[in-house]
Amino acid sequence: MFKNSNVSKEAEVGTQTVIGEGVKLEGNFSGQGDVIVDGAVNGTLKTTGNIQIGHAAYITAEIAGENISIAGKVVGNIKASGAIRIAKSAMIEGDLSCSDIVIESGSNINGRLNMGSHSNSSKSEEKAQD
Amino acid sequence: MYLYVYDSFLNQKKYQTQIAKIETRLNDLGVGGKICRLNILRNTAEVIEDALRKNTSTVVAVGNDKTLTQVINLAFDFDAVIGYIPMDSESKLANALGLGYDELACETIAQRLIKKIDLGKINDNYFLDNAQFSGGKPIFDFGDYQISPTADNTMASIANISSSLKEGRKFDPTDGQLEVVIESTEKSLWRKKKISLSVFPFNQVKIKSSGEPSIITLDNQQIVKTPAEATIIKQRLKIIVGQERWF
Numbered sequence: 060m061f062k063n064s065n066v067s068k069e070a071e072v073g074t075q076t077v078i079g080e081g082v083k084l085e086g087n088f089s090g091q092g093d094v095i096v097d098g099a100v101n102g103t104l105k106t107t108g109n110i111q112i113g114h115a116a117y118i119t120a121e122i123a124g125e126n127i128s129i130a131g132k133v134v135g136n137i138k139a140s141g142a143i144r145i146a147k148s149a150m151i152e153g154d155l156s157c158s159d160i161v162i163e164s165g166s167n168i169n170g171r172l173n174m175g176s177h178s179n180s181s182k183s184e185e186k187a188q189d
Numbered sequence: 190m191y192l193y194v195y196d197s198f199l200n201q202k203k204y205q206t207q208i209a210k211i212e213t214r215l216n217d218l219g220v221g222g223k224i225c226r227l228n229i230l231r232n233t234a235e236v237i238e239d240a241l242r243k244n245t246s247t248v249v250a251v252g253n254d255k256t257l258t259q260v261i262n263l264a265f266d267f268d269a270v271i272g273y274i275p276m277d278s279e280s281k282l283a284n285a286l287g288l289g290y291d292e293l294a295c296e297t298i299a300q301r302l303i304k305k306i307d308l309g310k311i312n313d314n315y316f317l318d319n320a321q322f323s324g325g326k327p328i329f330d331f332g333d334y335q336i337s338p339t340a341d342n343t344m345a346s347i348a349n350i351s352s353s354l355k356e357g358r359k360f361d362p363t364d365g366q367l368e369v370v371i372e373s374t375e376k377s378l379w380r381k382k383k384i385s386l387s388v389f390p391f392n393q394v395k396i397k398s399s400g401e402p403s404i405i406t407l408d409n410q411q412i413v414k415t416p417a418e419a420t421i422i423k424q425r426l427k428i429i430v431g432q433e434r435w436f
Contacts, residue, residue, distance in 0.1 A: 075388075075390075076388060076389055076390060077386060077387050077388040077389075078336075078387055078389075079371065079373060079385040079386050079387035079388075080340070080373055080375070080385040081338055081339055081340030081342075081343055081371070081373030081375075081385060081387075082336055082337070082338055082339065082340075082343075082371050082373065082387040083336065083337055083338075083339045084334055084335075084336045085334060085335055085336075085337075086331075086333050086334025086335055087333045087334055088333070088334045089333065092390075097385060098339075098387065099339065102334060
């Protein structure tokens with residue numbers, strides 16, 4: 060599961076990227092560490108680490124990471140190799156793909172949800188029917 | 190062989206006792222060496238280059254943080270070991286490097302714990318601590334993406350150690366990367382001032398600005414204007430550090 064404590068611990072030693080309020084990123088960001096977003100992103104946002112999207116963030120981008128936590132506005136597809144955690148303040152327009160998900164009551168999501176284990180089972184069902 | 194470079198402000202009478210104590214302590218510890226007192230008539234570059242050609246392997250800056258960065262810019266290309274004896278108890282770089290203050294720093298010099306740390310370079314100028322931007326709106330181009338401040342109250346810098354960052358975050362000058370740091374301050378009459386920090390690690394970045402050029406001040410000394418290019422020189426600066434260092 061996604062652990063907020065991990066992100067904050069690494070923040071202290073300065074190993075990750077932080078897109079804070081009052082800053083805009085444009086283009087295709089591809090990183091390896093954790094990413095914390097509280098500002099604006101336009102393009103793509105990919106990392107092998109965790110992504111934490113704060114309530115002040117406004118993202119128009121395709122997002123891919125390990126565990127992704129969302130509390131802000133996102134327009135674009137979100138793909139997590141691990142879990143997605145959606146806070147009640149989140150507004151999402153795009154498809155979600157992950158192996159585990161936590162959605163808080165009050166969040167606003169407009170898109171399709173694709174979970175790894177379910178998609179595998181539906182494929183196996185189709186094969187069985189054939 | 191040690192070369193001690195005394196900054197020109199130490200020629201003032203009020204520093205005489207402090208200087209005498211340091212010289213005695215250095216001799217007691219067996220790390221005494223040649224002393225070079227800078228003054229406005231003396232060319233610092235010539236003095237240091239001359240000494241480094243004559244078997245001096247360690248150059249120790251005696252003064253403040255500006256003295257240290259001045260010595261680094263002059264001695265780095267000679268592959269010398271750099272030391273620092275701060276005469277200012279408020280020295281932020283001495284704190285980051287874990288050196289202690291005057292006599293205590295002499296002991297750090299004698300212990301000779303040498304670390305290879307990163308050094309920043311903008312165009313042809315080196316910086317140890319940070320490079321601060323003022324004027325214009327800087328745009329940092331990392332190749333695949335670029336970042337720019339959108340708020341009015343922002344302060345951009347490139348951090349290696351960044352000993353004086355308001356937010357109190359510590360950077361590691363041995364991690365093989367520099368960081369673009371943007372501090373956004375949200376002012377309000379009723380609420381407490383809120384500071385938001387953005388951090389982008391990098392090895393190379395091109396810097397331009399929208400509108401008028403931004404002025405980049407390296408270690409509070411040298412000034413460069415945008416457009417510019419910042420790169421890292423990984424773990425090449427040999428510097429004497431103390432046990433209480435940040436990194």
